[in-house]
Amino acid sequence: LAKRARELTGDEIARGAAEGWNLADLVDRMQVTLVAGKGVGLAATQVGMGVRLLLADLSREGGRPMAVLNPVLSDGHGGVVDEEGCLSLPGVRVKVKRFASVKVSGVDLKGEPVRLEVEGLAARIFQHEVDHLDGILIVNRLGMAARLMVRRQVAELEDEYRLRLRRKKTPNAAVAAK
Ligand code: ZN
Numbered sequence: 803l804a805k806r807a808r809e810l811t812g813d814e815i816a817r818g819a820a821e822g823w824n825l826a827d828l829v830d831r832m833q834v835t836l837v838a839g840k841g842v843g844l845a846a847t848q849v850g851m852g853v854r855l856l857l858a859d860l861s862r863e864g865g866r867p868m869a870v871l872n873p874v875l876s877d878g879h880g881g882v883v884d885e886e887g888c889l890s891l892p893g894v895r896v897k898v899k900r901f902a903s904v905k906v907s908g909v910d911l912k913g914e915p916v917r918l919e920v921e922g923l924a925a926r927i928f929q930h931e932v933d934h935l936d937g938i939l940i941v942n943r944l945g946m947a948a949r950l951m952v953r954r955q956v957a958e959l960e961d962e963y964r965l966r967l968r969r970k971k972t973p974n975a976a977v978a979a980k
Contacts, residue, residue, distance in 0.1 A: 803890055807845070807852045807935040809872050815913045820853050826911055829869045832857045836867070839889040843927040845934030848890050856931035863924045870916050873908040875932055886930060886940050894955055898943045900929045 814820040828851065836844045836857060846855040859867040880902030887895045903921035906928050910916050920928060930940070941949060941956055 803847060803934070803939060804937045805847070805852060806937045807847050807854045810853050810855065814853075815871060815909060818911065821851065823851065825855065825871070828855070829857060829911065832869075833867060835889070841889045842923070843931045844889060845931045847934050847937070854935050856928070856935065858924065858927045858931060860920075860924050860927070863920075863922065865924070868916075869911055870906065870908040870928075871910065873906055873916075873928065873932055873935070875904050875906060875928060877903075877905045878929075879903045882926075884926065886926065888930070888940050890934075891939065891941065891956065891959060894941065894952060894959070896940050896944055896948060896952055898930075898940050900926050904928060 810820055810825075814825075818825045828846065828849075832844045832846070832849055835849060836842075836859060842859045842862065844857045846853050854872045855869065856873055857867060857869050861867065878901030881899050882902045883897050883899045885895050886898045902925060903919065904925045906916065906918040906920060908916045933939070933943070941952055944952065
């Protein structure tokens, strides 16, 4: 999650496929993860894909879930501090300062241009998800004092994650040893 995701190429967007994934299937899979986690946004990096693709659920804002490929944010205005959580950091909620409004550009799954101007929760979702694509987590956005406070919580999550990885790897390693 700490790596910067790469841009999708024009060819990948035209084919609707990248790194062995049909992009529409990937978005469907991400949508399921989003709903299951009761989240409002998800970046491809959170499901192990290092490409610039995000899903933003704007249904609470009168919109609908939308996938944006190669999203770019510009013209950020204002600053709002509010509490954020993250599906990749269960139980962690921290205050993060974000632009109040921001312009989003990119393309959709069909390769058609996406141009939006968003504010409020929608602006926060896009900034959070583009941060993910840049390898930035909400805990990296904190000041030093706040970071010290959540550090233990994050360390515990990382321990859990490593344990889970080890449990997952063990059977495979046994097979490989044969
Ligand atoms: Zn997140």
